Amino acid sequence: MKLKKKLCVMLLLLIMLPLNACGDQRVLEDLGLIQTVSYDLLPSGQLDISVSIPQADPETTSQREVLSASANSSKEAKMMMSRKTGMLLVSGQIRNVLFGESLARSGLKGHLDALIRDPSISSQIKISVVDGNAGELLRDNYAQHPRTGRYIDMLLEKESQGQTIPKVTLFNFQRDYFDEGVDPIAPLIRRQDSSYVTTNGIALFRDDKHVARIEPKDSLVFAFLKGKFREGEISIDLTAPGESKEIVMFSSITSSRKIKVSQGTDGAKKIKIEVNITGSVLEYLGDLRLSDERERKLLEHRVSQYIHKRADAIIGLMKENKLDNLGIGRYVRNRVGFKQWQKMKWREEIPKLQVESSIHVKIKDYGKFR
Amino acid sequence: MLREKLSQFHTMILIYMIQTGVYVFSIAQNEAQFFGTNGWLSVIPISILVCLNIYLISIVYRLGEGRSIFDILEQSIPKFILVPFYLAISLVWSLIGCLVAKQYVLIFQMFAFPTTNPMVFKFFIDVLAFLLLTKGLYNISKASTVFFWSTIWLNLLMLYYVGEFKLERLTPYVFQDGGNMVEGFFQIYLAYLGYELCMLLFPYADKKTKLMKAALYGHLIRTASYVIMSFVSFGVIGHELLKQMLFPLLDLLAYIKLPFIERIENLFYGFFLFTTVITLVMYFWAAGESTRRVFPRIKINVHYFCITLVAFMLSFIPKVLDTIRDWIMILGYIQMGFAYVMPLLLIILLLMQRRKKAV
Numbered sequence: 001m002k003l004k005k006k007l008c009v010m011l012l013l014l015i016m017l018p019l020n021a022c023g024d025q026r027v028l029e030d031l032g033l034i035q036t037v038s039y040d041l042l043p044s045g046q047l048d049i050s051v052s053i054p055q056a057d058p059e060t061t062s063q064r065e066v067l068s069a070s071a072n073s074s075k076e077a078k079m080m081m082s083r084k085t086g087m088l089l090v091s092g093q094i095r096n097v098l099f100g101e102s103l104a105r106s107g108l109k110g111h112l113d114a115l116i117r118d119p120s121i122s123s124q125i126k127i128s129v130v131d132g133n134a135g136e137l138l139r140d141n142y143a144q145h146p147r148t149g150r151y152i153d154m155l156l157e158k159e160s161q162g163q164t165i166p167k168v169t170l171f172n173f174q175r176d177y178f179d180e181g182v183d184p185i186a187p188l189i190r191r192q193d194s195s196y197v198t199t200n201g202i203a204l205f206r207d208d209k210h211v212a213r214i215e216p217k218d219s220l221v222f223a224f225l226k227g228k229f230r231e232g233e234i235s236i237d238l239t240a241p242g243e244s245k246e247i248v249m250f251s252s253i254t255s256s257r258k259i260k261v262s263q264g265t266d267g268a269k270k271i272k273i274e275v276n277i278t279g280s281v282l283e284y285l286g287d288l289r290l291s292d293e294r295e296r297k298l299l300e301h302r303v304s305q306y307i308h309k310r311a312d313a314i315i316g317l318m319k320e321n322k323l324d325n326l327g328i329g330r331y332v333r334n335r336v337g338f339k340q341w342q343k344m345k346w347r348e349e350i351p352k353l354q355v356e357s358s359i360h361v362k363i364k365d366y367g368k369f370r
Numbered sequence: 371m372l373r374e375k376l377s378q379f380h381t382m383i384l385i386y387m388i389q390t391g392v393y394v395f396s397i398a399q400n401e402a403q404f405f406g407t408n409g410w411l412s413v414i415p416i417s418i419l420v421c422l423n424i425y426l427i428s429i430v431y432r433l434g435e436g437r438s439i440f441d442i443l444e445q446s447i448p449k450f451i452l453v454p455f456y457l458a459i460s461l462v463w464s465l466i467g468c469l470v471a472k473q474y475v476l477i478f479q480m481f482a483f484p485t486t487n488p489m490v491f492k493f494f495i496d497v498l499a500f501l502l503l504t505k506g507l508y509n510i511s512k513a514s515t516v517f518f519w520s521t522i523w524l525n526l527l528m529l530y531y532v533g534e535f536k537l538e539r540l541t542p543y544v545f546q547d548g549g550n551m552v553e554g555f556f557q558i559y560l561a562y563l564g565y566e567l568c569m570l571l572f573p574y575a576d577k578k579t580k581l582m583k584a585a586l587y588g589h590l591i592r593t594a595s596y597v598i599m600s601f602v603s604f605g606v607i608g609h610e611l612l613k614q615m616l617f618p619l620l621d622l623l624a625y626i627k628l629p630f631i632e633r634i635e636n637l638f639y640g641f642f643l644f645t646t647v648i649t650l651v652m653y654f655w656a657a658g659e660s661t662r663r664v665f666p667r668i669k670i671n672v673h674y675f676c677i678t679l680v681a682f683m684l685s686f687i688p689k690v691l692d693t694i695r696d697w698i699m700i701l702g703y704i705q706m707g708f709a710y711v712m713p714l715l716l717i718i719l720l721l722m723q724r725r726k727k728a729v
Contacts, residue, residue: 119480119481119620120481122624123621123624124624124625171621171624171625174611175607175608175611178608178610178611178613178614179539179608179610179611180610327538330538330539330541331538333541334538334541334542334543337543338407338541338543338546338547339546342547
């Protein structure tokens with residue numbers, strides 16, 4: 001009797017199961033899993049949106065499918081693109097979002113909202129800004145790097161490990177956007193002819209608008225100021241004008257940063273940024289002997305001086321544009337008292353800040369040669 | 371009738387599992403919205419209040435010497451007053467159960483099968499719940515232990531965020547930039563509800579169970595898990611962004627990804643079905659305990675069947691996630707009232723009964 005009852009229930013469940021799957025069927029072969037999306041702002045005010053979808057169909061020769069559409073919103077564009085393909089476009093596997101410079105400069109707010117709101121889109125997708133036109137970069141095929149979408153993804157992933165660009169996900173970006181004590185950043189990439197894509201420094205945002213940039217040669221200095229990291233490389237040209245060449249390559253860098261806030265003169269805040277950098281020298285062109293402690297200390301000092309100068313330039317740039325991409329505001333907020341912080345117009349305070357950076361460089365080792 | 375009594379360990383886990391519902395996904399948002407900076411601290415005083423409530427219930431347990439609360443009520447209050455009360459409270463309980471399940475389904479549908487009729491999923495969950503109910507309380511408690519082990523490890527995932535955690539994001543300020551803290555208090559309290567069902571467990575426990583201690587420990591596990599989760603959320607996400615998120619826990623889980631596949635957090639969401647099923651089953655069970663007092667001659671499985679069916683029918687009505695949240699809130703307030711008024715009433719009755727006996 002009991003067995004019979006159990007069988008009945010099983011049978012019922014078995015009948016119900018296929019009924020259940022009818023509505024929302026997803027057959028993997030029929031899905032267009034969007035990997036990369038690009039957004040550009042057209043002069044007409046419309047959005048130019050492109051998507052890149054890796055091809056799984058063995059019968060086609062192409063490695064990926066690229067679709068484009070111009071529309072007023074990203075979801076509308078998706079519907080238009082969907083009309084051009086036999087596959088069902090889904091956003092669950094998006095890895096990268098590229099924003100064209102024009103759009104980034106006019107503000108990303110609404111477009112980010114569309115990405116955040118959609119539960120099918122992961123909050124871990126990478127955000128980057130393209131120097132120039134994002135659609136062109138994505139639509140192009142690079143002969144040496146088949147499948148542009150994957151190429152960009154791998155490039156961003158690897159470069160962010162070496163700190164030449166920051167790793168910025170949708171989550172990081174919106175967190176910095178909502179936090180009043182810090183402004184967001186995003187990596188910049190650029191198309192070099194039709195042959196390759198390269199990273200091109202860091203885009204600095206004021207709220208949701210891209211306003212300034214850090215050049216590629218300074219991006220590691222920016223990383224020093226931004227926070228703690230392990231693993232990085234920097235090549236420093238110490239050549240003084242009119243003297244022989246002196247270049248040092250600093251590798252396997254680990255760096256930590258501290259920010260101290262105190263009351264400065266004229267009511268402005270005094271900020272002290274302390275950076276400790278340790279690394280190995282694997283390439284050195286110059287006259288100093290690294291095995292001599294005194295001369296090595298001299299080199300450390302000169303490298304610190306160099307980084308100090310670049311750091312001051314970066315801080316100057318941010319003060320000039322009223323930006324706080326380093327997150328100094330968070331430390332000020334935690335220091336001054338919450339009521340005071342709310343009263344303070346932080347953005348207006350930035351140019352008045354007295355920022356002082358102190359950089360300590362330590363050469364951990366200098367390879368296997370004296 | 372001889373039946374197995376609950377063990378202390380199973381009871382502890384049962385209480386924890388009843389408390390764990392869909393609320394885990396959104397509690398950090400509530401903390402940020404109503405309490406602002408360091409809102410995660412708010413779960414601690416509220417948890418202490420719950421502990422006091424459990425203490426209150428333990429007085430009833432001691433004074434009543436383990437008698438069922440229904441027996442105590444019926445001894446002093448005429449049945450015609452109690453019958454409507456029993457029916458009303460069982461309606462509240464079955465509604466809480468079915469709405470929690472429906473809320474789970476609707477959230478689930480944001481990620482998967484968005485256009486399938488939610489009631490299809492609801493039906494399957496209810497079938498599962500009914501099958502579990504017919505096995506009796508002892509087996510429910512054993513099943514919940516299995517489910518417990520399949521979900522508790524998710525807490526370890528919080529270690530994953532050590533790299534992203536920033537102390538300066540926590541800020542040194544406590545409860546600044548928040549909203550209406552009184553409302554917040556009730557909202558967070560709702561996240562703890564479920565422990566009050568231990569009042570119905572009296573006749574199923576014996577001395578060895580140490581029922582009230584078990585309830586307290588279960589609640590403390592829940593508290594610890596809330597504290598860790600909220601602390602991590604505030605340090606990783608920050609209170610400003612938390613205010614904007616509906617389900618911060620899901621975004622946290624999104625951090626975990628494997629190189630070949632994204633979005634495994636959606637699989638994790640499935641694990642929470644276990645905790646939801648236990649919540650649902652226990653509220654239905656409680657409703658059954660109450661209705662069998664009114665219709666003692668009907669077989670208990672028929673009670674459960676009717677409760678599941680009525681609850682299933684009622685859950686057709688709310689269709690929107692926000693409506694369900696409002697309903698659950700109202701029912702939660704009623705339940706909070708029950709959690710405090712009932713033990714007080716019982717203590718008074720017990721004292722009166724004791725006096726009568728003495729005379």
